[in-house]
Amino acid sequence: MAEREPFTVDTVLAPVDGSEESATAVEYAVAVADRYDASLHALFVLGRGVVRGMDAGTVDEDDVAQSTREFFEDVERLANDxxxxxxxxxxxxxxxxxxxxxxxxxxxxxxxxxxxxFIVLPRESVTDADAEVLEQAAEYVLAYASQPVLSV
Structure with a gap:
């Protein structure tokens, strides 16, 4: 049997959407990055309602930017710790x-x-009919990602 290369991770991607589920996924992503001495990239994915609202002028882009910044500050604090x-x-x-x-x-x-x-993202809630944007994407990412995926 051929000797296998050790599993290595250089960059962990944590897609987030501001939900509690994505905050939990970030905790796992930080743990994976810490375990493998990897970096973390947090990607804030804006949902359909937010994008349509910004296009229509009914959602204030400054408010979206502010809430995104606040979420990223929490991510950065956790990662830095x-x-x-x-x-x-x-x-x-x-x-x-x-x-x-x-x-x-x-x-x-x-x-x-x-x-x-490596990708860490929230999975679809089985109890919440109004699932957040990333929870809706988990099945697609699990099916098509070429990287290992942890869905939490």
């Missing part, structure tokens, strides 16, 4: 003009873009 290097970005999870843009594809594109070796 564990000694994990962290970077962040934001993406629209939906597009009114391109049907191929949805939360699952945005997560996978970001994983490729940042060179993620």
């Amino acid at each position: 564990a000694g994990v290097e962290v970077s962040t970005s934001t993406a629209h999870g939906f597009s009114r003009v391109r049907k191929t843009i949805h939360p699952g594809s945005v997560v996978l594109d970001a994983a490729d873009s940042v060179g993620a070796d």
Whole structure:
């Protein structure tokens, strides 16, 4: 039997949407990054309602930016406490003009873009009919990701 290469992780991608479930996923992502001496990239994915509201002018972009910044501050605090290097970005999870843009594809594109070796994301809630944006993407990411995926 051929000797296997040790499992290594350089970058963990943690897609977030501001939900409690994504905050929990960040805790796991930080733990994985810490375990493998990897960096963490947190991707805030904006949901359909937010994107449509910003396009229509009914959702204040400054409010969205502020809540995103506050969530990232929590992510950075948690990562820094564990000694994990962290970077962040934001993406629209939906597009009114391109049907191929949805939360699952945005997560996978970001994983490729940042060179993620591992993805940690929230899974769909079995009790909440109004699932957050990333919970809806978990099955897609699990099916199509080339990286290992932890869905929490």
